[in-house]
Amino acid sequence: MKHPGAAGLRHSGQAILIASLCFLAVVLKFPLSSASSEDAETASERGWQHLRTKPYLPPDFDQTVFENLWRRWPDELRQEAESASPAERRRMTFSYYGLMESPDDRGEGSPLGYVDTGDGNRVMNCLACHAGKVAGKVIPGLPNSHFALQSLTEDVRLTKLTLFRKLGHLDLASLKLPLGTTHGTTNSVVFGVVLGNLRDNDMNVDRSRPEPPQIHHDMDAPPLWNVRKKRSLYADGFAPKNHRVLMQFMLLPKNDRETLISWEDDFKDIQAWIESLRPPKYPFAIDAEMAEQGRAVFNENCSRCHGTYGTDEKYEQVLVPLEVVGTDPVRLKALNRQHREWMRDGWMSRYGQDEVDVDPNGYVAPPLDGLWASAPYFHNGSVPTLWHVLNSAKRPTVWKRTENGYDQQRVGLKVAEFEALPNEAKSIYERRSHFDTTKAGKSAAGHTFPNSLSESEKRSLLEYLKTL
Numbered sequence: 001m002k003h004p005g006a007a008g009l010r011h012s013g014q015a016i017l018i019a020s021l022c023f024l025a026v027v028l029k030f031p032l033s034s035a036s037s038e039d040a041e042t043a044s045e046r047g048w049q050h051l052r053t054k055p056y057l058p059p060d061f062d063q064t065v066f067e068n069l070w071r072r073w074p075d076e077l078r079q080e081a082e083s084a085s086p087a088e089r090r091r092m093t094f095s096y097y098g099l100m101e102s103p104d105d106r107g108e109g110s111p112l113g114y115v116d117t118g119d120g121n122r123v124m125n126c127l128a129c130h131a132g133k134v135a136g137k138v139i140p141g142l143p144n145s146h147f148a149l150q151s152l153t154e155d156v157r158l159t160k161l162t163l164f165r166k167l168g169h170l171d172l173a174s175l176k177l178p179l180g181t182t183h184g185t186t187n188s189v190v191f192g193v194v195l196g197n198l199r200d201n202d203m204n205v206d207r208s209r210p211e212p213p214q215i216h217h218d219m220d221a222p223p224l225w226n227v228r229k230k231r232s233l234y235a236d237g238f239a240p241k242n243h244r245v246l247m248q249f250m251l252l253p254k255n256d257r258e259t260l261i262s263w264e265d266d267f268k269d270i271q272a273w274i275e276s277l278r279p280p281k282y283p284f285a286i287d288a289e290m291a292e293q294g295r296a297v298f299n300e301n302c303s304r305c306h307g308t309y310g311t312d313e314k315y316e317q318v319l320v321p322l323e324v325v326g327t328d329p330v331r332l333k334a335l336n337r338q339h340r341e342w343m344r345d346g347w348m349s350r351y352g353q354d355e356v357d358v359d360p361n362g363y364v365a366p367p368l369d370g371l372w373a374s375a376p377y378f379h380n381g382s383v384p385t386l387w388h389v390l391n392s393a394k395r396p397t398v399w400k401r402t403e404n405g406y407d408q409q410r411v412g413l414k415v416a417e418f419e420a421l422p423n424e425a426k427s428i429y430e431r432r433s434h435f436d437t438t439k440a441g442k443s444a445a446g447h448t449f450p451n452s453l454s455e456s457e458k459r460s461l462l463e464y465l466k467t468l
Helices: 037-053 063-067 075-082 087-098 149-162 169-173 188-196 226-227 247-250 257-262 264-276 290-301 329-335 337-345 386-391 429-434 455-465
Strands: 112-118 122-125 132-134 137-140 318-320 364-365 398-407 412-418
Touching: 037 264, 063 087, 063 149, 075 087, 087 132, 087 149, 087 318, 112 169, 149 429, 188 247, 188 329, 188 337, 226 264, 247 264, 329 364, 386 412, 386 455
Parallel strands: none
Antiparallel strands: 112 122, 132 137, 318 364, 398 412
């Protein structure tokens, strides 16, 4: 199975979040790279506190709206919520929308990824998509593959109208711009394009620019702990890894140029927090002998693109041409050259000091640290387990995950598989709960390199991947 690339596994590039989300990266060219370990630790602590306490965007909803969201649910679930205690109703709301409990205030307070402004309002930030859970455990930096952003925003909007509340920026934007068609994924690339188009190269608000082309499609957030190994960002690796790129999803016109510049130190700290992250260790049993056999299979067949791990750890970022990796092409085609050149020529890249690739031809093969935890796989989140990655002919056409189940045998999400969208998925919420690989931008094709491996090689390789 020697091959020139394996970019299909969770692409590090696509960390773009929604219009109200944020930022992904770290930069080695700024003070963090030369700071002492004590300074870096202090910066990372500050970065975590910024994410937990500072609102960089307008509010999404208040506590009263949040407490009334259940009234928009289907009849049976709504009746259950109506008779539930406030604590149980809160738990149901978190579960329904894929919201995460904060590790430091479990059972109370705002969802992780929403800042409490002190007056009852809640403001979204990057942790809404970049703090998820695996096997029921919440891990900051893990992709939130549960997040039902589109459904949450629709219900927030209807609840606000019922309560005669003013609609917010996301309530209005989602009337025109889809936020995501499957739970756990977002239309993040287009959000970045639309927001960037509201600024000139110096970050002044400029509403006169013609509306950019938009190819709506869903993306799967990557694990933040792998950003430290990257030299550029996003699925196609086009963007520089610097703190200014982290800020591009703060570009609502409300935040003028002076405001953005005043936040630069905050985002350097946020970089430091991201850089401090390390992947969680596999919590279940591993067959050490089989894993060691799998290491040899991996090094022979996969390491050229995905690097090596352990004592001889080495990762050199490889961009694999689209015709080689064969995964869904929509993401590569959707990001227009106008947006890439805007980043190359302006403030985001320090006016070209940081390299921007305006014409990438493929996808980046990401680092695989913590791979066991970061399902689903591929840049669009179309493949639910590593077993399916290794067995391309058996990938499900449609699948639906459980909330907290983990498939130890196949390493990834515990899912139900379907040949087509089931008839019982009648509501839009239920349809969004199913990942349908027949839809545009959601193909599970490609990355067929493991097809040349024997079944025993695949088994040992799967065991080894648990150890990364």
